[in-house]
Amino acid sequence: MKKIAFSLLMVAVLLLTACGAKTASGGPVQLSFMMWGDPAELTVWNQIVKDFEAANPNITVSVEVSDWDSYWTKLKTLLAAKTPPDMFAIDAPLYLDYQSKGVLLNLQPYLDKNPGMLDGLYPQTLQAYQTPQGYFGLPRDFQTIVLFYNKTMFDKAGMAYPTADWTWDDLRAAAKKLTLTGSDGKTTQYGFSFDMWDMEPGYSEAIWSYGGSILNADHTKTLLGEPAARQAWQLLYDMTFVDKSVPDSTASGQYGGDTFLAGVSAMTPLGHWVVPGYADAKLNFDAAPMPKGPAGRFTSVNSAGFVIAKGSKHPAQAFTFLQFVLSTAGQTRLAELGFACPVLKSIAESPTFLNQKIAINQQVFLDSLQYANIKPVFKGYDEWASAVGDGMAPVWSGEADLNKTLDEVVVAADAVLAKNK
Amino acid sequence: MEFGIKPLGRERFWLWILLVPTLFGLVFSAFGSLLATIALSFAHWDLLGSPAWAGVENYIALFTDAKFLKSLANTAVFSVMYVPGVVIISLLVAVLLNRKLRGIGVFRTAFYLPAVTSAVATALVWNMIYGKDTGILNYVLELFHLAPVCWLCTSHAMLSVVIVNIWGAIGEGMIIFLAGLTAIPNEYYEAATVDGAGGLRKFFQITLPLITPSIFFQVLLSTINAFQAYDYIYMLTRQGQGDSNIPVVVFSIYRNAWNFGNYGGASAQAIELTVIVAVLMLLYFWLEKRFVFYE
Known part of the structure; x- marks a missing residue:
């Protein structure tokens, strides 16, 4: 009961604060990125953000990490209050529940402007995010069993x-x-x-x-x-x-x-x-x-991905960030994290992933793709x-x-x- | 009975000024969410899109949704076991601890400790107690050559969870009863001793009648708590995909709202829960007039 009351209170508070938000135009842009994970992951993501900000001096990104259960509660509350983070993490099986409600930005126009951007990615990891209208999300890493x-x-x-x-x-x-x-x-x-x-x-x-x-x-x-x-x-x-x-x-x-x-x-x-x-x-x-x-x-095979909220005021900049995470630099950092397999083939098959500090048979995670079914x-x-x-x-x-x-x-x-x- | 002093003139002004923060909080958080819940119970809403008018569909579902009906039955069973359990045990504990003994404070603290400990932490400890092979409880059973019990399996989970909830509530009940007990004038007991009454007779003839206001209050509180029980149940009986093997109403509300995108249905369930508790309270107050003895 307390949890529900708290959630409702959060909705109210967010509605109130939303009224005070200003729309920025031009100048430096502040993006928010929300994901589930543990503290170790936050450290790595902050590193990715640092690399990204160095390459894009006009954009700053704040990353917020929550545990799995509270992540979805928080995310839904923010979406209901129409103040979602610019970007957020999504689990492929839940993707359609969000995509079908129209809260995700269609990335297709941006992808069309960047032909070949997805070429280096494992096709099995992309499949979950394809819809008849195009991609509303992209994989960031994948897991084979x-x-x-x-x-x-x-x-x-x-x-x-x-x-x-x-x-x-x-x-x-x-x-x-x-x-x-x-x-x-x-x-x-x-x-x-x-x-x-x-x-x-x-x-x-x-x-x-x-x-x-x-x-x-x-x-x-x-x-x-x-x-x-x-x-x-x-x-x-x-x-x-x-x-x-x-x-x-x-x-x-x-x-x-x-x-x-x-x-x-x-x-x-x-x-x-x-x-x-x-x-x-x-x-x-x-x-x-x-x-x-x-x-x-x-x-x-299942992939964790990320999406841009339809309500984001800076979709173009947010897409730049997605692009960076899928680039060699971003995927290298994610591979070093050691929690998942990079979706970028060239990094997954490089020593960065295959010769990690924890020396186990990393190749088997990649080979598994050959006989993997996508988690429905x-x-x-x-x-x-x-x-x-x-x-x-x-x-x-x-x-x-x-x-x-x-x-x-x-x-x-x-x-x-x-x-x- | 009237309490306190009536504010006069300028005091009245300050009274309102000082009450404003509390009232503001009440109106915007408690009443606000209450009104929102009523409104949402007539809508279909998954939090993501816009709410759509549902008429009384969510209320019809209260009578047709098998999973909700099961949770309602679970809450009823839970309450029937929990309320008398808390009242009787915490009264006994209070009577035992209402004496001048060296170190009595230690015992009182020990019984109150669960009330100030995080439910999550204590639930983890209870998980170890209830463990099937490595649990302390089954170890004790085996010492007496009894068959081990799967305490958190569907067949026993209700009993196990009620035990933990009662254990967690004894401390607060004890405080209320201790307050009631210390208010009983010692002269009654002295007079009874002179008349040759024994301990049990004193308890049933003096203590029990004089403590009925505390009992009434404790029954009231325990009933409300029983209908809102959630944290231990969540921690002890949650399964892999988030359901419980003994889902109660609050559990059902939480699942429907946050996991299944059924905010309207969850709101209707919450309203039904409120109405049930309200009806019970009316019944209790009617009973109070007949059975509670105010000195």
């Missing part, structure tokens, strides 16, 4: 590290061997763990590898309950509750969610964003490609993801039947899609 493994645990078990030849069956067998129990019969080490509630680092890779799909092409039907998808669900379910080589959600909750980070699971599928944290935790880890399934090898982008994503992810929660806590719950979840998810047509 790979298989992280704890080398110490493999060494102790005398097992070979995961290879590109691995199938999901190999992964299951290895996970079983890597699961250890203490003298009291409790599991002390799990072979595998995954984010059960999220398709990106969790179930989508398995479903695609078994020949299933998440949604149909026009995003009107949820296909998570189709036979091929159920095979993948069953595999993950059996690993968790038959082999017990995957912690169920009640077990992983005890370790703050990420059992790999806690050093109690040997393998987990995740993206590059965890690398700095895993290094800080002094884990001896590396990354391998996702395993193959009966239908082939699949992984997921559609309207009502948040509510759909909750209907599926939270709807399946009783299954992963061991309280509900897999197939019955899947039936219910598909109905609920389809209802969300129908509502967001």
Whole structure:
């Protein structure tokens, strides 16, 4: 209640302050850029801004970083008050929710004036931002999902590290061997763990590898309950509750969610964003490609992007900043940050990215693009993801039947899609 | 009963001057957002576009939206367990701590501590207590050869969350009851002792009747708090995509407004919550006239 009251108060305050804002014309321009992230990212972004300001003495940029949850609340409040930041970060799956509401600036006219600007970018990362009217946003970095493994645990078990030849069956067998129990019969080490509630680092890779799909092409039907998808669900379910080589959600909750980070699971599928944290935790880890399934090898690619608010008073200058972030100089800084993969091919394939301080197999993140499906982008994503992810929660806590719950979840998810047509 | 001194003449002027900042805040924040909420409950609004007239659609949804109805039921169950729990336990604690003992302040502080500690921090501690394999509670159960319980699974989450909320509210309840207890004249107890009444008899015949105003006040406060409970529930039962396995009404309001772009629906839910609490308050005041004893 307090949070809601506070938000409403913020709306009121913003409305009041908005009346006092002046429109600048000519002279130095002040731009605001809002994003989610952690303090380490702010440091790097301030560096990018410094480089940008040196090249564009007439423009200054202020960067504001919030944590994920408060970022979206704050952003929506600012948009509602018609005082959005000039530029803000966007997650590809949520992009259409904003684009379709008409709060984003169409970048197409600016892109037309700068032909070839997008040529050096990975096409898979651009795809999510394309609309029939053109681009309303651009990717800034991307994430592919790979298989992280704890080398110490493999060494102790005398097992070979995961290879590109691995199938999901190999992964299951290895996970079983890597699961250890203490003298009291409790599991002390799990072979595998995954984010059960999220398709990106969790179930989508398995479903695609078994020949299933998440949604149909026009995003009107949820296909998570189709036979091929159920095979993948069953595999993950059996690993968790038959082999017990995957912690169920009640077990992983005890370790703050990420059992790999806690050093109690040997393998987990995740993206590059965890690398700095895993290094800080002094884990001896590396990354391998996702395993193959009966239908082939699949992984997921998602990109974080940025957009210009339609209400921005300095769209041209804001576009200059976007251009700078996508340039060699900007992308180099982002690569040094080590949280994500640069969207600019020349930087991703350069030593800046491949030979980072944290020495793991960086190439596998880029190679994954060859067999990556784009994380689905559609309207009502948040509510759909909750209907599926939270709807399946009783299954992963061991309280509900897999197939019955899947039936219910598909109905609920389809209802969300129908509502967001 | 009338309290205080009536302002006269020039005092009245200063009275208003001094009240202006508070009134300003009330009118523009509390009443302003209340009016805005009423207006929005008749609109479809996702915060991004312009609000569109919805008529009573959002109010019809209050009766047809299965997820909201579930949250309403959860809030009801929560309140039925929480309100008596808080009132009875904090009264007991207050009675136990209403004595002259060395170091009594330490005990009172200990019971009040949860009230001044961040809910986020304490919820993390409770998460460790409730853990399935590594939790302290299950460790104790196993010492007695009892089967471990999944405290935060859907089947037990409501009970676990009510326990934490009661634990967090005892301190404030205790303060209110302590104030009520110290106001009871000692002569009553002395007279009862002379007449040969025991401790229990004194409690039920003297303490309880004389403390009914405090009980009434505490029941009122606890009911309002029960309907607004959110922070511990959010921290303890939130799932991967932001839902809770025991969503309550405030949780539903938050989700609809900020996650699902359904500001109108959320406003209608907030109005319904307010109306329910208001009706309960009217009922309480009616009961007050019959059961509360003012000296």
